Each structure stands twice: as C-alpha cells, then as structure tokens.
Amino acid sequence: MTSRIEAPDTHTDRALREILDRRGKTGFVVNAGAGSGKTTSLVKALAYVAGDRRKQLRARTQQVACITYTEVAAAEIHDDVHDDPLVYVSTIHGFLWDLVAPFQSDIGAWIERQLAAKLAEISEKIDKAGTPDKRRSAEQDRDRYQRQSDGLRSMRRFTYGIGPDYGKGQIGHADILKMVPHMLMTKPLLAKVVASRFPIIFVDESQDTESEVVKSLIHLYRTVQGDFLLGFFGDTMQQIYATGIGRIPAEPDWTLINKPENFRSSRQVLEVVNRVRAAGDGDQQIPGRTDEVTPEGHAYFFVLPADADRVTSMHTVRRWLAQRTSNDAWTSDAPGGAKILVAMHKLAARRLGFADLHAAFHVPKAPAALSAGFDEGTAWPIAPFLNVILPLCEASAAAIPRILRKHSTTLRDGITEPGVARQRLTAASEAVRELQTIVAKAGEGSVGDALRHTYKHGLIEATPLLSRYLDPDGEHKDQVMGEKTQEVLEKFLDCDVRELYGYLQYIRRESPYSTQHGTKGAEFPNVIVLLDDSEGTLPAHSYDKLLGLAELSDTDRRNKSSGKDTTVDRSRRLLYVCVSRARNELAIVLYATNVDAAILSLKAAGLADQPLTADDLSAT
Numbered sequence: 001m002t003s004r005i006e007a008p009d010t011h012t013d014r015a016l017r018e019i020l021d022r023r024g025k026t027g028f029v030v031n032a033g034a035g036s037g038k039t040t041s042l043v044k045a046l047a048y049v050a051g052d053r054r055k056q057l058r059a060r061t062q063q064v065a066c067i068t069y070t071e072v073a074a075a076e077i078h079d080d081v082h083d084d085p086l087v088y089v090s091t092i093h094g095f096l097w098d099l100v101a102p103f104q105s106d107i108g109a110w111i112e113r114q115l116a117a118k119l120a121e122i123s124e125k126i127d128k129a130g131t132p133d134k135r136r137s138a139e140q141d142r143d144r145y146q147r148q149s150d151g152l153r154s155m156r157r158f159t160y161g162i163g164p165d166y167g168k169g170q171i172g173h174a175d176i177l178k179m180v181p182h183m184l185m186t187k188p189l190l191a192k193v194v195a196s197r198f199p200i201i202f203v204d205e206s207q208d209t210e211s212e213v214v215k216s217l218i219h220l221y222r223t224v225q226g227d228f229l230l231g232f233f234g235d236t237m238q239q240i241y242a243t244g245i246g247r248i249p250a251e252p253d254w255t256l257i258n259k260p261e262n263f264r265s266s267r268q269v270l271e272v273v274n275r276v277r278a279a280g281d282g283d284q285q286i287p288g289r290t291d292e293v294t295p296e297g298h299a300y301f302f303v304l305p306a307d308a309d310r311v312t313s314m315h316t317v318r319r320w321l322a323q324r325t326s327n328d329a330w331t332s333d334a335p336g337g338a339k340i341l342v343a344m345h346k347l348a349a350r351r352l353g354f355a356d357l358h359a360a361f362h363v364p365k366a367p368a369a370l371s372a373g374f375d376e377g378t379a380w381p382i383a384p385f386l387n388v389i390l391p392l393c394e395a396s397a398a399a400i401p402r403i404l405r406k407h408s409t410t411l412r413d414g415i416t417e418p419g420v421a422r423q424r425l426t427a428a429s430e431a432v433r434e435l436q437t438i439v440a441k442a443g444e445g446s447v448g449d450a451l452r453h454t455y456k457h458g459l460i461e462a463t464p465l466l467s468r469y470l471d472p473d474g475e476h477k478d479q480v481m482g483e484k485t486q487e488v489l490e491k492f493l494d495c496d497v498r499e500l501y502g503y504l505q506y507i508r509r510e511s512p513y514s515t516q517h518g519t520k521g522a523e524f525p526n527v528i529v530l531l532d533d534s535e536g537t538l539p540a541h542s543y544d545k546l547l548g549l550a551e552l553s554d555t556d557r558r559n560k561s562s563g564k565d566t567t568v569d570r571s572r573r574l575l576y577v578c579v580s581r582a583r584n585e586l587a588i589v590l591y592a593t594n595v596d597a598a599i600l601s602l603k604a605a606g607l608a609d610q611p612l613t614a615d616d617l618s619a620t
C-alpha cells in the first residue's frame, strides 16, 4: 500500500493547510461520508504540520497528537507518517493515561473516592440484605474493600491496566474514560500542561468518541491561552457505538468542512452506499476518482429463506458470485478473499468452532470488561493463553526459553544466583512438556487444566482476580470477585482448549469473518454483509425493522416521535458502515422469514430494484 500522504490533494487538504498555517486558537470539524478520505486528509495534515513546524515543536519539546479508535488504526497512521517522533499517535485510552500519569497524587485521590463510594454502596447492601448468607457475603466484600482502601495509603505509584485493582494502585480501562475528562475539566494546571505538550490535537472517528472526552477537549480549547488547534474527523452517519458523541458541538469560530467525494468504492457499490444513506441524513456522495479510474464493480442483493442452512447457502452465494463476476477471490478464505460481515461475534464463533468459549464470556449480565474484552481479544482470563500457553505449545524447543524468560514469574522473580536460574529453567521446561500433553489431550475442562498447571508452576503471570480465583487464599485474597465474574471463570475453565485456536484465528483477523462493528475504518475488495435477525441481533438493532419486515415496538415509536435515536436509525448507520467497506464488489444477503414480502419491502425502500433469490442461485 502506498502511503496515504501521497494521495492527491483535495479541497479539504488545502483548507486544512490554511487552518494549520494560522496561529492562535482555532478549531475545525471535518464531517464527511464513508471513503471520503477523512483519515487520508488527517495523515496529510499531520505530515504537513510536522514538517512545517518541526523546528518550533522540537525547540519546545512539543508533539502533534492524533487520537485513533483502535490500535490497528494507530499502527497504520504511525506507518503513514514514518514513525515521525513529532507525531504522537495513540488510542484514546493510551492518550488519556499519558496525560495524567504524572499527576500521581490526583490519581490516588480519585481511587480513594471510588473506594469510598464502593464502601458506601456495600454498607447499604448489608443493611438491605434479605438473608444471612447475602449479608455475610456483602460483609466479606466490605472487608475486602476496606483492606484495599487501607493498602492505598502506602501506595507510592499508580498504574493503569485492563481491569482495576485499586488496592494495588491500578486503575482500569473504564476508569480512564471517567477520571481523565473529570480531571481535565477541574484541574486548570493539567489543562495547561496538556496544551503546552500538545498544541495540536486531532481526533479521528470523532462520532464514536465518548461524549465526556470530547467535552473535556473542548473545555481545554476554551480555557487555554496561546496557540492551540483542535480538529475532529468523523461522520455522524457512521456512529455505531451508543457512547459516541455523534455530531461534534463545534465552537462558533471553528471551520466546518465537508468532503462530498468517495474515493474508495466502485460505481455499483457507491450506488448502494448512497441508497442506504438516502433515508438517513440524505447526503449523497460522488465518485472521487475520475470516470476512467473508478471501476464499475458489482453489487448484488440476495433474499434467502430464514430456514436455509447458513453454511451451505453461504457457499452457494460465494460460488455464484465468483462465477458471475469472474472473480475467484469470492471463494477464498485468505486475505484479499471474501470478507463476511456478521452482526455478532456469536455468529462468527459458531462458524469458527468456538461457540462454548463465546458463551462462557457472554453469560447474561457478564461484566462488560469480560464480554467486550473477549470480543476484542483483550479479556484478562484469556491473556495467559494468547501470550504464553498457546505459544509454548506451538513454539520450537529453541524458542521456549525466550517465552519463559519473558512471561514466567518463576524465572523472573527472586533469582539472585545463576545456578538458581538454571534449575528453575529446567523445572519450567519440564512443566512445559506436561502442559503440551494437557493441550494435546484437549477435551472438556482442558482450559482449566492448562490454566491451573501453568499457574501452579509459575509459567504465567495472572491478573489479581485470576490469581484470587486460582488460589483463593493466596497473595490476592483481598480481591473482590463479583458473582458474574466467578460464573464466567467457571464456564471458561470448563471449555475445551481446542476452541481457543478458532478464537485466535478470529481475533488475529485471519478468518474471513469480521463483525459489522469491528470493520470500522477498514476496507476490503469483496464484501458480503449478512442481515440475519433470525440468528440473533445486537441489542437495540434490527435489520428487519429497518427494512420494514418487523413491527416497531412502542419504545421505537416513542423515540421516533420525540426525535430520539431509534432502532431503525442505529441499524441504518451500521448497514451504512458495512456496505461502504467494499472497494470493488459487494453482496448483501438478507435471510427473511417471508421472502416475497422482503422483496417488496426492499423495492419500496429503494434499497434494491431486483433482489436475487434462491431460484436465481440454482439457475446457474
């Protein structure tokens, strides 16, 4: 891929350079459609300002900050700007933590307030406990919180990890999004320090950036003196997370920029993109490339019966597409082949053989850090498998000591003499051989067998909660473990270790499946979008409602009449994101309980003039 910096200039690039040449305080919002080159313009603006103001930024030890939505996006932008040290690229969590990390005593005070709130909450629970058992359990939790609170006083250093462990001075992912905006809004010194370190801040995917974060950045803009530039790049039509702000509340003096072009998609794909958008905000995009360069492409809409076997019908669709478009990539699972966008991880899990694992992390009311963490590949109970256990089972004999030295607690802690290190390495190697036997044997409960074995032999570093679970009387006995966390861990440990291989393939993006949310910002040559409410939908989404195939609920109607976001709005935006990921060829496959009614609805909604059916598939 050539760098985005080399993309031809658009009017937006020129407008941004004019803004970047200004001094003093200024801001802008680029709000433009899918594939319009927002990220490309962002990268070009970064390169421009880092070149133009290099001397000044260096002299003042300042950087240009760019906040992205995912680690993948951050890595791509880093590449685009050739790892220029003047450009600081980070996800929102990393950025926010970096801002406040030096303000240790404020972090400590914040944790103290959280624990005080927990203690107040638990006292209420104790007072209201209906049974002696519930009371006893709440009292035990109160004692744990109390010990955490006591431990905090001697804490010298506060850190940040996936999950919180307040007693050990660690705040979690979710805490960051609450704590830092609050600190930015209430601590003028912090705001000053941030603005002098980052006189320019860009935010990509701004529509899905948490409201409080955006508000705190705007507060920063309002309060700082001197040179400061705040710029947002987003698309309100692509807001797919409920926590996102949607439209940026721009300050009156900011410049608003739209990009009407689409540089990504073929003509046929763009027509579908525009049809989906038409009933949303009505904006329509035009091909960005010249007539000769924009390919015609292909786009098809299939309506298949909801009782069709999904695996067979998907093979048939892919074969049909390969034949019709003379493009064998449709039947390939390799990168560059077909990308199949499913609504939920559960559907990918079924197809890739990790349904039990998925179910374990999605028990009803599972803590979000576990369920969402599983979906993202960051859940702490799984981390030992991804980082240590599976690598130890797959690595060559020569590579094993390196993995052990990096992760094994027994090889890291308390070694004072070389002889001890040798002995421990021999013991750890023996434990690895036993682990390999456990994993090769596999079967129900082998996840638990592997985890207990590696923990016992110090091969893995477990998070405080996992340690508490595996060793309830050990070092982390004061950790408070919710019932739901306990339930997830029990179910996880009951799983078959073989399921982790399909999961790994999925989160490493090596399978053709991706979730519709997970494709944010990406693009693929050949995309299939599955619309399949009968296999299950995300909360607050329904393609059947969007397409007029299911009745709106009373809540939908109430939301609609009061101008609030509705199930239909959310589903349309998600569909818009999905169809606009396709560069050349696109297929939408709707599984419908009533195929004829679905065809009529699609035509009436202007989404497809001539949807194809199972008969068309069998006719070739």
Ligand SMILES: Nc1ncnc2c1ncn2[C@@H]1O[C@H](COP(=O)(O)OP(=O)(O)OP(=O)(O)O)[C@@H](O)[C@H]1O
Binding pocket: 004, 007, 008, 009, 010, 032, 033, 034, 035, 036, 037, 038, 039, 040, 041, 235, 238, 262, 263, 264, 520, 521, 522, 523, 580
């Ligand atoms: N000025 C340009 N000239 C030619 N191609 C461009 C230009 N800008 C962007 N592109 C190409 O268009 C595609 C989409 O660009 P980009 O990812 O920057 O868009 P985006 O608006 O951020 O997308 P989305 O919001 O849909 O994720 C990329 O393949 C990119 O290389």
